[in-house]
Amino acid sequence: xxxxxxxCTFFGAExxxxxxxxxxxxxxxxRGVDIEALEEEKKKKAQQQREFQSQLNSYASKCxxxxxxxxLREDEKGWATPFVLREAAKAAARAxxxxxxxxxxxxxxxxxxxxxxxxxxEVTRCAGLRTPTExxxxxINYLLTFPEIRExxxxxxxxxxxxxxxxKDLVKLLIDVGTVxxxxxxxxxARYSCKRPANVPTPEKREIIAVVEQxxxxxxxxxAAARAxxxxEESSPEPEEPPPKRQTRSQTKKKK
Numbered sequence: 001x002x003x004x005x006x007x008c009t010f011f012g013a014e015x016x017x018x019x020x021x022x023x024x025x026x027x028x029x030x031r032g033v034d035i036e037a038l039e040e041e042k043k044k045k046a047q048q049q050r051e052f053q054s055q056l057n058s059y060a061s062k063c064x065x066x067x068x069x070x071x072l073r074e075d076e077k078g079w080a081t082p083f084v085l086r087e088a089a090k091a092a093a094r095a096x097x098x099x100x101x102x103x104x105x106x107x108x109x110x111x112x113x114x115x116x117x118x119x120x121x122e123v124t125r126c127a128g129l130r131t132p133t134e135x136x137x138x139x140i141n142y143l144l145t146f147p148e149i150r151e152x153x154x155x156x157x158x159x160x161x162x163x164x165x166x167x168k169d170l171v172k173l174l175i176d177v178g179t180v181x182x183x184x185x186x187x188x189x190a191r192y193s194c195k196r197p198a199n200v201p202t203p204e205k206r207e208i209i210a211v212v213e214q215x216x217x218x219x220x221x222x223x224a225a226a227r228a229x230x231x232x233e234e235s236s237p238e239p240e241e242p243p244p245k246r247q248t249r250s251q252t253k254k255k256k
Contacts, residue, residue, distance in 0.1 A: 052079045053087060060088045063097035072109075085110055093119040096139035114152040117143050121160040124167065131166030131204070140170065144177060153179040155186070162190040166204035168211055175215045182215040 003012040003020040010020035019027060028035060052075070059068040068088075072080055085104070092100035093116035104110050120139055124132045132140070143149045158180055161171045171190075175182060190212040201209065 049079045053084045056080070056084065056088045057091040060092035060097055060100050061095040063092070063095060063099055065099045065103060068100055069103065082110070089113070089116065090119055093139075094123050096120050096123075096133070096136040098135070098139045098142050101139070102142070112143075112146050112148055114149055117149060117157060118160070121157055124170070125160045125163045132164060132170050137170065140173065144173070150177050150179055153177055155180050155183075158182075158186055159189050162186065162208055162212060163193045164208075165202070166207075168204070168207040171208055171211050175211070182212060182219050184216065187212050187216050
């Protein structure tokens, strides 16, 4: 919205009673408000809000559910804005804090988000290309119980999974959802990723390659069977209609 001050071309803000920051400053001076004290108060509030967000993120990343809930209950100043909560949820997802995410979803604090799956997969890929932990697998399994997550699963998520060191179960779990087709591109990514950093794939990496290649073969087999069935249906002759029965002389006489 435009500044309430006539002739001003800047935008106003609700926090400034509809005025732009410059005009609002002049209005406050006219009212006799101490501008320096007001600015100092704003800085203090901003610092307190940053500390609140930092504390909330810390509890989320450490899966300290009780402290996380307590901090939200004690939030009398309304610092738990949607932005702050989304940042806390991201911290929880990267730490695979299933309890925190369950609380966020079940209490309708935030809607379920596919970005949480991306966040935890990014961690498993970037943290030394390691095997996903039990906690991370539990977290991913929990997310996949929601249809909105399964429906939004993309190739990106499968590719992140194949870059892990020993994530055979993780790769198979995401493939079995069936939302994303296993393509030659994913097979190539698995082979390429599993040769790094060494030239020879480790046994764990070979298992990932085998899972992806098997899924690709099964998909090709299913597609070939579907094409063959379609060709057979198209080439089969349509059943001919039986010729009409010829009426005998006696039937003709009866009709007359």
